[in-house]
Amino acid sequence: MVWAxxxxxxxxxxxxxxxxxxxxxGMQAGPAQVEEVRRSLGLDKPLFxxxxxxxxxxxxxxxxxxxxxxxxxxxxxxxxxxATLELVLSSFxxxxxxxxxxxxxxxxxxxxxxxxxxxATSVIGVAMPVFWTGLLLQMFFAAKLGWFPIAGNLPYQxxxxxxxxxxxxxDSLLAGNMTAxxxxxxxxxxxxxxxxxxQIGVATRLTKATMEVELKQRYVTTARARGVNEWRITIxxxxxxxxxxxxxxxxxxxxxxxGGTILVEVVFSWPGLGLYAFNxxxxxxxxxxxxxxxxxxxxxxxxxxxxxxxxxxxxxxxRETS
Amino acid sequence: xxxxxxxxxxxxxxxxxxxxLSVAILYGLIGLIALAVLFPSVFTPHxxxxxxxxxxxxxxxxxxxFGTDEGGRDIFSRVIQGARxxxxxxxxxxxxxxxxxxxxxxxxxxxxxxxxxxxMRVVDVFLSFPYLVLAMALAASxxxxxxxxxxxxxxxxxxxxxxxxxxxxxxxxxxLFIRASRSLGATNGNLLLWHVIPHTSRAVAVRMSLDIGxxxxxxxxxxxxxxxxxxxxxxxxxxxxxxxxxxxxAWWYSFFPGLAxxxxxxxxxxxxxxxSRDYI
Numbered sequence: 001m002v003w004a005x006x007x008x009x010x011x012x013x014x015x016x017x018x019x020x021x022x023x024x025x026g027m028q029a030g031p032a033q034v035e036e037v038r039r040s041l042g043l044d045k046p047l048f049x050x051x052x053x054x055x056x057x058x059x060x061x062x063x064x065x066x067x068x069x070x071x072x073x074x075x076x077x078x079x080x081x082x083a084t085l086e087l088v089l090s091s092f093x094x095x096x097x098x099x100x101x102x103x104x105x106x107x108x109x110x111x112x113x114x115x116x117x118x119x120a121t122s123v124i125g126v127a128m129p130v131f132w133t134g135l136l137l138q139m140f141f142a143a144k145l146g147w148f149p150i151a152g153n154l155p156y157q158x159x160x161x162x163x164x165x166x167x168x169x170x171d172s173l174l175a176g177n178m179t180a181x182x183x184x185x186x187x188x189x190x191x192x193x194x195x196x197x198x199q200i201g202v203a204t205r206l207t208k209a210t211m212e213v214e215l216k217q218r219y220v221t222t223a224r225a226r227g228v229n230e231w232r233i234t235i236x237x238x239x240x241x242x243x244x245x246x247x248x249x250x251x252x253x254x255x256x257x258x259g260g261t262i263l264v265e266v267v268f269s270w271p272g273l274g275l276y277a278f279n280x281x282x283x284x285x286x287x288x289x290x291x292x293x294x295x296x297x298x299x300x301x302x303x304x305x306x307x308x309x310x311x312x313x314x315x316x317x318x319r320e321t322s
Numbered sequence: 323x324x325x326x327x328x329x330x331x332x333x334x335x336x337x338x339x340x341x342x343l344s345v346a347i348l349y350g351l352i353g354l355i356a357l358a359v360l361f362p363s364v365f366t367p368h369x370x371x372x373x374x375x376x377x378x379x380x381x382x383x384x385x386x387x388f389g390t391d392e393g394g395r396d397i398f399s400r401v402i403q404g405a406r407x408x409x410x411x412x413x414x415x416x417x418x419x420x421x422x423x424x425x426x427x428x429x430x431x432x433x434x435x436x437x438x439x440x441x442m443r444v445v446d447v448f449l450s451f452p453y454l455v456l457a458m459a460l461a462a463s464x465x466x467x468x469x470x471x472x473x474x475x476x477x478x479x480x481x482x483x484x485x486x487x488x489x490x491x492x493x494x495x496x497x498l499f500i501r502a503s504r505s506l507g508a509t510n511g512n513l514l515l516w517h518v519i520p521h522t523s524r525a526v527a528v529r530m531s532l533d534i535g536x537x538x539x540x541x542x543x544x545x546x547x548x549x550x551x552x553x554x555x556x557x558x559x560x561x562x563x564x565x566x567x568x569x570x571x572a573w574w575y576s577f578f579p580g581l582a583x584x585x586x587x588x589x590x591x592x593x594x595x596x597x598s599r600d601y602i
Binding site: 004008123124126127128129130131132135136138139143144259260262263266267277278281282289292293296297300 | 546
C-alpha cells in the first residue's frame with residue numbers, strides 16, 4: 001500500500017515537464033552549469049535507476065534535498081511537521097471531545113432547541129469551505145477586532161524562546177515563559193476553530209445516528225425498567241456500544257485533517273508542512289512534494305491500523321474472535 | 323367513492339404541509355442554478371469581466387448588489403458567471419468519476435476472482451492518496467488551469483463509485499433474474515449493460531448529488547491555492563483567493579463568492595439526503 005503510493009508519487013513527479021535542474025541552477029546559469037547540477041542531483045541517470053535510488057533513500061530516511069532551501073528534505077520536514085501536528089492534534093482533540101458530546105446530547109434530547117440548532121449547523125459546517133471560514137474569522141476577529149494575531153504561530157524571537165520542537169506551546173513551556181505560552185495558545189485559536197467548524201459536523205452527525213440506534217435497543221429498555229439512572233444508561237451502556245463507527249470515522253478524519261490543513265496553513269501563514277508543500281509546489285521543487293505525500297499517506301495508513309487495534313479494546317465481542 | 327375523496331383530501335393537505343413546500347423550494351432552487359449555469363448572461367446585470375477602475379472596491383449598493391472588486395468589476399455578475407465555471411466543473415467531475423467508477427466497479431464485481439482483487443487494490447491506492455498533493459503534481463505537469471484540477475479531482479473521486487458499485491453488483495449477481503436471463507442466453511456484456519448496471523443507478527444518482535457539493539468544496543479549494551482556474555476567471559475559489567489581500571478593506575469581496583459556495587453545497591447535500599431517504 002505504502003509502496004504503491006510511493007511509486008505513484010514518483011511517476012507523477014517525473015512527468016512534470018519543468019526541468020528541475022534548470023530551476024535549481026538558477027536563471028543566469030549557462031547550459032554547462034545546468035548539466036553540472038543535473039549530474040550532482042543524479043537527474044542524468046535512467047529513470048529506473050533514479051527510482052531505485054529513491055526507494056533506497058526512503059529506507060534510510062533520506063528523502064533527497066530540497067532544491068529551494070538546499071537542505072535535506074528530512075530536516076525540513078522535521079522542522080515543519082511539529083507546527084502542523086500542533087494544529088492538527090489540538091483540532092482533533094476538540095473535534096473528538098465536542099463532536100461526541102454534542103452527538104450524545106443531540107440523540108438524547110431529540111426534540112429540544114439544542115437538537116434543532118445542531119441539525120442546522122452541522123450541515124452548514126460541512127458546506128463551508130475551510131479557506132473561506134478561515135478568511136472570515138481572520139477578517140472579523142483578527143483584522144477588525146484585533147483579538148488574535150492575523151498570521152503565523154508564536155513569534156519566537158520577540159519572546160526570546162528557543163526553537164526546540166517547533167510547537168509554540170511546547171517550546172514556551174520548555175522555556176518556562178508563560179507570556180509566550182499564552183501568546184502561542186492565542187495564535188492557535190483561529191486556525192483550530194476553522195478546522196473544527198469544517199470537521200465537527202461529521203463526528204456529531206455520526207455519533208447522533210449511532211446513538212439513536214443504540215438508545216432504541218432492548219437492553220436500554222431493560223435497564224430503564226430496572227430503574228437505572230438515565231445518564232448511566234446513555235454514557236456507560238449506549239455510548240460504549242455506539243463508539244465503534246465513531247472511532248473509525250475519527251481515524252479517517254485525522255488523516256483528512258493532516259491533508260486538509262494545507263488550506264488553513266496558507267490562510268493563516270502557519271509555518272507547517274502544508275505551507276512548506278505549497279511553497280515547494282510553487283517553485284516546482286518536487287522532492288518535498290514527494291516526501292510530504294509520503295508522510296501524509298503513511299500517517300493515513302498507520303491511523304487505519306491504529307483504529308483496527310482499538311476495536312477490540314472498545315468492543316469485547318471482537319476480542320473473542322481475534 | 324368516499325374512500326377516494328378521503329385520499330384526495332389527504333393529498334391536498336399534504337401539499338400544504340411545510341415539508342412539501344420545502345421540497346418544492348429545493349427543486350426550484352436547483353432549477354434556478356441549472357439556468358444560471360446554462361444561461362449566465364441572462365442574470366448578470368453588468369459585464370462580469372468589464373473593468374471600471376474608478377469604481378474599485380465599492381461596498382454593496384443597489385447598483386452593485388455584492389459590491390465591486392479591485393478592478394471595479396461587479397461581484398454579483400461575477401458570482402453568477404462563476405456558477406458556470408465552479409458548479410459546471412463540479413458536475414463534470416462527478417459525471418466523469420461516476421461513469422468511470424461504475425464501469426470499473428461493475429467489471430470487478432461481475433468477474434470476481436483475481437481480477438477483482440487486482441482492481442480493488444488499484445482502488446485502495448487511489449483512495450489513500452491525498453487529493454491536494456495529486457492536484458499539485460498534476461497542475462505542475464499539465465499546467466495550472468481548470469483542466470488539471472478537473473482531472474485531479476476525477477482521479478481521486480472515481481474509486482468511491484467503483485467500490486460502491488462493486489458491492490451492489492456482488493449482491494445483484496446472486497439474484498434469480500440474472501440466472502433466468504442467463505439461461506435465456508444473455509451474454510456477460512448484455513447482462514451487465516441491461517440488467518446489472520441499471521440496478522445500481524439509483525444509489526449512484528444519490529451519491530452523485532451529494533458529491534457535487536463535496537467536489538465543489540475541493541475544487542474551489544484548489545483554485546484558492548492557485549492550482550485551478552486562473553485570473554480573470556470568475557471561479558469562486560479564485561475570487562476568494564484574490565480577496566485575501568483586501569480583507570481589511572472590503573469584506574464583501576471574499577464574503578459573497580464564499581456564500582455562494584456554502585449555499586450550493588448545502589443545497590446539493592440536502593437534496594442528496596432527501597433522495598436517499600425517499601428512494602433507497
